[in-house]
Amino acid sequence: MPAAPYPTPGALLIGDAFNMRHPLTGGGMTGALYKVFCASPDQARKEMREACFDYLSLGGVCSTGPVALLSGLNPSPLSLILHFFAIAINGVGRFHWEFESRTELVYFSCIVHAHGFARNMNWSIVDSQDVEGNPAVTLELKDGPYSRAMWDFSFQAMYKIILDAKSLSTELVITNTDNKPFSFSTALHTYFSASVSGASVKGLKGCKTLNKDPDPKNPLEGEEERDVVTFPGFVDCVYLEAPSELLLDNGLGDKITIQNTSWTDAVLWNPFLQMEACYKDFVCVENAKIGKVELGPNQSWAATQHLSVG
Template sequence: MSAGATCRELSFAGLPATELQLPGGDRVVVAHHGAHVLSWVAQGRERLYLSPNSVMDGRAAIRGGIPVCFPQFNQRGDLPKHGFARKLSWHVKPARLEGDQAHLVLSLNDSAATRQWWDQAFEALLLIELTPGALQVELAVRNTDSQVLRFTGALHTYFAVSDVAQARLLGLGGSAEWNAVTDRHATAAPELRFVGEFDRVYSAAPMGYELLDGPHALSIEQDMDWAQTVVWNPGAVKCAGLSDMPADGWQHMLCVEAAQVYEPICIAPGDFWQGAQRLSVV
């Protein structure tokens, strides 16, 4: 067994990727394409869902893991759905390894590729911290332009569950809820259960959430710099229409996203913003 954390470069389904591994066996794999977290193994169990049908061609967005949605959430604007960051190659900085901790930073700057969609100078960083039983993923955005930078987005985390019909999500009780399937506003129940298509936006709860999957439990926290939490499962019908998902894929995943949906985050010239999602085994 290694005396400390390790880092290695590898090819994941043909995509360049970086793997961080701790002495106890926990590991995370991050594709350079999209700065996309593909896998997080904690205490011997894969905690993220990655579709086996995902397109890994270095151009399309990857289905599953943790996509970085930036600088637009969904289709709420003129940019490509969920922005362009998840479809571009990010620069990988040297990993920082400290005993049973490992840190990785990937960066994306404005370029001819980004300016075809968005006339904005910026630097985006994805900061990944792996510790025993825990993973923190943080998006940081610096405005390197002379104009105000405005963006929406999300850390669109796909969690692996044995059976979504048996999964429960706690911690959102009392939060404002918008049901995107029925276009109805309500107050969230203390315990969320999942039958059929589920697509709802909540006011973020500062105390965080707990995802219960049979005997397994994960704590999910987010910085309140992300104003909303999105919970999504496509259900059987919508999943059948997704070419990059198997027909039964919806049964084995649940997205719980740190998000900015309604109002854009505004960053003054020369200033920066950052917001993290923290996942830990309970």
């Protein structure tokens, strides 16, 4: 509970002494923030600091919200959750999904990144709100000198994330804001905490496959024959015309349903010994649109994803 005033002659309260028992800041937030903002050579802390500063510099609710929490003016845990995830998404959003033009990749293979350019660009937070009591944030990406140097088109990408107690929903909308048509492909890099030795995916049997092991530049075409797909070693495989619902067993006791609309394909990936320090702790089950999406001027394409723990 917040502290009650206790006037004492000669006593002077400095800093957050009056607020030290606030249910949010008094529970260790101040100490945690000190660890984030204090000088440190640790690269992870540096990235966290930059993500926090970038978020606060957006102004509006992105600055008044955290300040209200830290000052004790807003004791709402939901607001804390909202801004926590908004900052996290702002910091790692560029790594979350990829957006590339397969057509232009042929002509700009020397400079276009293998996973597109969008994950290397800064996204803007354009909205944060409660959706039926659940925190939601919307990110925006537009073309700029960096993207136009590789892919000379004007576009807008809007990415909305809604967090629930046992689910995560996303919506990606790509709009052609140019005066000429373009084509693109896109995918989500969705990493799941898992025990790789026990992880498996159901629902892919019968899909056409493009297996990038052993040569990612010349994937082997095939068809998935297994009812249950596992991760016995290095895995990098594209599943074409995948179903709109897959079931992931993460090997840790969780069954995760992966549902989507408009994501016609899927990708399974685990680096195995290429990332020996961490490969045992995660798997990637990615929704993707491998085939080209053609958009004329002012046309849009939208795709949704819903992850839920059953």
